Amino acid sequence: MEILRQPEEHDVIVIGSGASGGMAAYNLTSKGVKVLMLDAGDVFDVEKFWTHVLPYQRVERLRRGDREPQFYLDPKEQPYLVPDDKPFLLIRVWGRGGKTNVWGRVSLRMSDLDFGAADRDGFGISWPIRYADLAPYYDRVDQLIGVCGGDDDSEVLPGSRYHMPPAPPRCGEVFMRTAAASLDIPAVAGRKANLTRDHRGFRACHYCGTCGKGCRTASRFSSAEHLIPFALETGNLEIVSNAVVARILTDDSGRASGVQYFDRHTGNERQVNARVVVVGASCMDSTRILLNSKSRTYPTGLGNSSDMLGRNFSEQIMAHVSGFLPELFGQKYTNDDGLGGEHIYIPRFNHRQNDLDYLRGFGIQMWNTGCQQTGMAAADHISGFGASFKMEVKKRYPALVSLHPFGEVLSRPENRVTVDENRPDRYGVPLMKISVSYGDNERKMLNHMYDTCEEILHAAHAEVPSIPRGQHDTPGSAIHEHSTCRMGVDPKMSVLNGFNQMHDVDNVFVVDGSSFTSASEKNPTLTILALAWRATDYLAEELRAGNL
Amino acid sequence: MSKSKSIDRRVVLKTLGASAAAQVLAGQTSGSVLAAGGHHPRVPLEEGQVWQPKFFTVAENETVTVLSELIIPETDTPGARAANVNQYIDFILANDKKNEGFDPWTWMNKKPIQRDGFRRGLKLLDRLSSERFGRRFVETDAVSQVEFLTELAAPDAASSIPQEAIDFFTEFRGLTIEGYYGSEIGMFEELDFQGNTVMSEFEGCNHAEHLNWDPQVSRNRNEEQ
Numbered sequence: 189m190e191i192l193r194q195p196e197e198h199d200v201i202v203i204g205s206g207a208s209g210g211m212a213a214y215n216l217t218s219k220g221v222k223v224l225m226l227d228a229g230d231v232f233d234v235e236k237f238w239t240h241v242l243p244y245q246r247v248e249r250l251r252r253g254d255r256e257p258q259f260y261l262d263p264k265e266q267p268y269l270v271p272d273d274k275p276f277l278l279i280r281v282w283g284r285g286g287k288t289n290v291w292g293r294v295s296l297r298m299s300d301l302d303f304g305a306a307d308r309d310g311f312g313i314s315w316p317i318r319y320a321d322l323a324p325y326y327d328r329v330d331q332l333i334g335v336c337g338g339d340d341d342s343e344v345l346p347g348s349r350y351h352m353p354p355a356p357p358r359c360g361e362v363f364m365r366t367a368a369a370s371l372d373i374p375a376v377a378g379r380k381a382n383l384t385r386d387h388r389g390f391r392a393c394h395y396c397g398t399c400g401k402g403c404r405t406a407s408r409f410s411s412a413e414h415l416i417p418f419a420l421e422t423g424n425l426e427i428v429s430n431a432v433v434a435r436i437l438t439d440d441s442g443r444a445s446g447v448q449y450f451d452r453h454t455g456n457e458r459q460v461n462a463r464v465v466v467v468g469a470s471c472m473d474s475t476r477i478l479l480n481s482k483s484r485t486y487p488t489g490l491g492n493s494s495d496m497l498g499r500n501f502s503e504q505i506m507a508h509v510s511g512f513l514p515e516l517f518g519q520k521y522t523n524d525d526g527l528g529g530e531h532i533y534i535p536r537f538n539h540r541q542n543d544l545d546y547l548r549g550f551g552i553q554m555w556n557t558g559c560q561q562t563g564m565a566a567a568d569h570i571s572g573f574g575a576s577f578k579m580e581v582k583k584r585y586p587a588l589v590s591l592h593p594f595g596e597v598l599s600r601p602e603n604r605v606t607v608d609e610n611r612p613d614r615y616g617v618p619l620m621k622i623s624v625s626y627g628d629n630e631r632k633m634l635n636h637m638y639d640t641c642e643e644i645l646h647a648a649h650a651e652v653p654s655i656p657r658g659q660h661d662t663p664g665s666a667i668h669e670h671s672t673c674r675m676g677v678d679p680k681m682s683v684l685n686g687f688n689q690m691h692d693v694d695n696v697f698v699v700d701g702s703s704f705t706s707a708s709e710k711n712p713t714l715t716i717l718a719l720a721w722r723a724t725d726y727l728a729e730e731l732r733a734g735n736l
Numbered sequence: 737m738s739k740s741k742s743i744d745r746r747v748v749l750k751t752l753g754a755s756a757a758a759q760v761l762a763g764q765t766s767g768s769v770l771a772a773g774g775h776h777p778r779v780p781l782e783e784g785q786v787w788q789p790k791f792f793t794v795a796e797n798e799t800v801t802v803l804s805e806l807i808i809p810e811t812d813t814p815g816a817r818a819a820n821v822n823q824y825i826d827f828i829l830a831n832d833k834k835n836e837g838f839d840p841w842t843w844m845n846k847k848p849i850q851r852d853g854f855r856r857g858l859k860l861l862d863r864l865s866s867e868r869f870g871r872r873f874v875e876t877d878a879v880s881q882v883e884f885l886t887e888l889a890a891p892d893a894a895s896s897i898p899q900e901a902i903d904f905f906t907e908f909r910g911l912t913i914e915g916y917y918g919s920e921i922g923m924f925e926e927l928d929f930q931g932n933t934v935m936s937e938f939e940g941c942n943h944a945e946h947l948n949w950d951p952q953v954s955r956n957r958n959e960e961q
Binding site: 244253254255256261262263275277279356361367370394396515522525526527562563567568578579581582585648649665 | 923928929931947
C-alpha cells in the first residue's frame with residue numbers, strides 16, 4: 189500500500205464534523221488555533237435536498253431515475269457486529285455536518301438532577317461537572333445557534349434567557365397539554381434549534397415541517413452551515429473530506445502524535461501530525477477509533493488503563509402510543525407542519541414521586557400530532573377496509589395525537605463496544621462489536637411510561653386503538669449513544685476528566701456524546717455543543733500556556 | 737390556525753434563494769405555494785405511452801387493482817384505482833432501490849417485501865377464491881369479494897384461512913394505504929392536506945373551544961348524554 193506522510197504539523201486535529209467536531213473547530217479557529225478537520229464523508233449538496241418533495245413526487249422522481257440524497261451510512265460499506273440475540277440500530281451519517289443535517293433539533297438543558305444522579309441513587313458514577321459549570325456555555329450555544337422555547341425554568345429542565353419565541357401548539361397539543369396538567373404533569377413549550385426569527389444571516393423557519401429531509405434554507409442548526417463556514421472564514425481551518433480515521437498514533441513518550449486515516453474512495457493510507465487530537469466522530473465511531481489505537485504502551489486501546497473504554501454504554505429507551513381525540517373528529521383540516529415534530533414537551537416529572545420501583549426518569553415528546561403526515565399516519569391505527577374504513581380515516585385524520593416517551597437507560601459495564609481483530613473493514617481496520625441489552629430497571633420504567641401515556645390519553649378522552657405494552661424500539665433507535673468514553677473524577681473509573689481530556693493521555697480530548705457520564709432522559713445535542721465549547725476553551729488556554 | 741399565513745412572492749424569493757424560489761413559483765397554485773406539485777413541476781412519466789407493469793403480469797395487475805379498490809373504494813371521492821395504487825405497488829416491487837436514500841429504520845425494523853412471497857400471495861388468493869366461489873378472485877361478484885376480505889381482515893378462531901393468506905392481506909392493505917394516502921388524490925382530493933407550504937409565522941391553535949377546554953366539564957357532559 190502506498191503510504192504518504194504529510195510532514196506539516198497542525199496545532200489540533202479534529203476528527204468529525206458534526207455537532208462536537210464542528211463546535212471544536214469553530215471555537216478553536218476563532219482563537220487563532222490552526223485546525224485540521226478529518227471528515228469521513230463528502231459535503232452534502234443543499235441544492236439537492238428533497239426537502240419539499242411529497243410522497244408521490246418522490247416516487248415520480250425515483251421512477252425517472254433521479255437519485256435521492258444519501259445521508260445515512262449503509263452498513264454494507266461499514267458493518268458493525270452484534271450478537272444474534274442483541275439487535276442494535278446504529279445510525280451514522282458520514283459527511284460534512286454529520287447527523288446535524290437530519291437531526292430532531294430537540295434542545296434541552298441537562299440539570300443537576302442529571303449531573304448528580306449517581307450521588308442520589310448510588311448507581312454508577314457522578315459527573316465531574318455540575319450545571320453551574322455548563323450554564324454559561326448553554327447560554328452561549330443558545331445565542332449562537334438559535335433555540336426557540338418558552339420561559340419555563342425548573343429543577344428538571346433549567347430555563348434559558350436566550351430562547352427565540354416558541355412555535356405555538358397545534359390543536360391536538362392544546363388538548364394534550366390540558367389533559368397532562370389535569371394529572372399534575374406540566375407540559376412546556378417545545379425547545380428546538382429551529383430559528384423562529386432571522387439570525388446571523390439565516391432566514392427564519394418557513395414551517396414546512398420536513399426538517400428531517402435536510403433544510404433548504406438552513407433555518408435549523410446544522411454544523412455544516414452554522415459552524416464550519418464561520419471556522420473556514422478565519423483562515424485557520426483545513427478540512428479533508430472522505431478521511432476515514434482508523435487510529436490515533438502515539439510517540440515513544442506515550443503522547444498522541446497524530447492520526448492515521450484511509451481515503452474513503454481510494455483506500456490510500458495517510459498519516460497527519462498534530463500537537464493535540466480532538467475526537468468527535470460520534471460516540472460509537474470515536475470509541476472504535478480509540479479501541480483500535482493500540483500500542484505497546486496502550487495494549488487495550490488509547491486511554492483505557494481503567495478498562496472503562498467501550499463499557500458503560502447508555503442511551504434512552506423509547507416507546508410510542510397514539511390515540512384519536514373525539515373533540516377533533518371531522519374538524520376542518522389545518523396546516524400542522526410547524527417546526528416538524530412537537531411544539532410541546534413533557535419534561536421528566538417522576539422525580540417528585542417517592543414510590544417508584546426503578547431509578548432515573550423519562551420525558552415525553554409528541555411528534556406526529558394532527559395533519560403533519562399523510563393519512564397513513566391515522567390509517568395505520570384504524571382497522572378494516574372499504575368505504576367505512578375510508579370514512580373513519582377522513583374523520584380521525586385531524587384528531588391524531590402521539591406520545592413518545594424517552595427514558596434513561598442505566599450505564600452498565602456489560603453493555604459495551606469492543607473491536608473484533610478477526611473482522612476487519614475494507615481498510616483492514618477491526619470492526620466494532622456492539623453488545624447492548626436492557627435490564628430490569630428499563631423494563632420497570634417502560635411500564636411506567638405506558639401507564640403515563642394511557643393516563644394522559646384517558647384524561648384527554650382519547651380513543652386509544654392499542655397500547656403496545658412491553659414493546660420498545662430496538663436499542664440504539666434513539667440515536668443518543670453515550671458513556672463508552674465517560675468523564676469522571678476518578679481515573680480508575682473513567683476515561684476523561686471534567687474537561688473531556690483523557691486521564692491517560694493529556695493531548696487527546698473526546699468531545700462527543702461518548703463523554704457523557706450518564707445519558708439522562710434528555711436529547712443530547714445541546715449538551716454536546718456546550719461540552720465541546722467548554723472543553724476547547726480549556727484546550728486553547730492550555731495550548732497558550734504551553735501545557736500541551 | 738384557521739387562517740394560514742401564506743407568504744407573498746417577495747418573501748419566498750428571500751427565503752429560498754432565487755433558484756429554488758423560481759422552481760417553486762413556476763408551479764404556484766392557489767394559496768398553497770409548495771403543495772400540489774408546485775415545488776417541482778410534474779413531468780408526465782410515460783409521455784404518449786400506456787403504463788405497463790414492470791413486476792406484475794397483466795393478470796396479477798388486474799387482481800392488484802381490484803383488491804386495492806376494495807380496500808379503498810371510490811365513494812364521493814376517488815379510490816385506489818383512480819389513484820393508481822396498482823402502479824405504486826408495482827413500483828415498490830420492481831424498484832431495485834439503488835437511487836433511494838439508504839433508510840436505516842426500514843433496514844432494521846421492516847422485513848423487506850419478498851417479491852416471490854407477494855406473487856405466491858396473489859396466487860393463494862385466487863386458489864382460495866376458486867375453492868369457495870369456483871372463480872378467480874377478480875371474476876367473483878362484489879358481495880363475495882367483500883365477504884372474503886372481511887374474513888381475511890379479521891379472521892376468527894374457526895376460520896379455515898391459512899396464515900399465509902392473512903399475512904399477505906395485511907401486507908397488501910399496508911401498501912394500499914401507503915400508496916393511496918401518499919398519492920396526489922389521497923393527499924389533496926380525499927384529505928385536503930394543508931401542509932408543505934411556506935409560512936411567515938406559525939399561528940397554532942386559535943380555537944377558543946380548544947384553548948378553554950375543561951376535561952372535567954366535557955366528561956360530565958358526555959356522561960349526561
